[in-house]
Amino acid sequence: MSINTWPGGHRHAMSQSEHGRWNAANYPGTRQLCSNCGKPTGRCEDDTLWDEETEEPLCEDCYKEQANGGESC
Ligand SMILES: [Zn+2]
Numbered sequence: 001m002s003i004n005t006w007p008g009g010h011r012h013a014m015s016q017s018e019h020g021r022w023n024a025a026n027y028p029g030t031r032q033l034c035s036n037c038g039k040p041t042g043r044c045e046d047d048t049l050w051d052e053e054t055e056e057p058l059c060e061d062c063y064k065e066q067a068n069g070g071e072s073c
Helices: 016-026 060-067
Strands: none
Touching: none
């Protein structure tokens, strides 16, 4: 008997993006992970920093980088 928490049980069928989104939606607020670097964001749902393009949670560092344009200059 296995613990199956994956939608439809088809873990391998999820794309990287869907996987990240699913994790973000299912993590308790206190265990939210940055979708860019994978570190805990240290934030909960109410003050989450969201990636505007992918709508996934970001840590402060990654959010600042994105806010600075995200392009090398
Ligand atoms: Zn990050």
